[in-house]
Amino acid sequence: MSGEVHDMPRLQVVLFGTYLIVLNVVLLCLLFMIWPTTLPLKAENTSDTIAVLGITIDMAPERRYLLIAAVAGALGSYIHLATSFADYVGNRQLVSSWLWWYALRPFIGVALALLMYFVIRGGLIMPTGTAGDLSPYGVAAVAGLAGMFSKQATDKLREVFENMFKTEELTKRTDKLGAGLTRTEDKRVGGA
Secondary structure, X not given: OOOOOOEOOHHHHHHHHHHHHHHHHHHHHHHHHHOOOOOOOOOOOOOEEEEEOOEEEEEOHHHHHHHHHHHHHHHHHHHHHHHHHHHHHHOXXXXXXXXXXXXHHHHHHHXXXXXXXXXXXXXXXXXXXXXXXXXXXXXXXXXHHHHHOHHHHHHHHHHHHHHHOOOOOOOOOOOXXXXXXXXXXXXXXOOO
């Protein structure tokens, strides 16, 4: 039956818990590696170097802020998922069907944090400026909160989008465009 609820097997719980501990350490190490050593950062055309896994990378300030936003977004999502995981394991209510939700949270946090960063840097929520005007603490805070509170961040992005593209009156249509046309006729009138 597809509607049955199955408790997550103990080995899976232990492996996933171990994954969460390792993920936390990796995210914190990445954040420390990419964090600027001097503040404020210089103008956009200057670069700094960082060492990741023994590789030295030339890092312009904007690139560094993108990485800070991505890692902080993953960290925010990690907080949400690790808290949820611990609550459900502690209450013996963790079920296997939620495994993918837990596995994908950090990736959703990265994507959402980057989108939020683009919205802010693009001037849709606040005025624009140079990378030298930004604080890595502010970037990390907004990105981390976007990852941690993904539902609220998604709602805010929807609100921004709806306000930007608001129309006075909805276009009323009696039927779909191209309804009733054959595929050949549809292409002649500009359909896909």
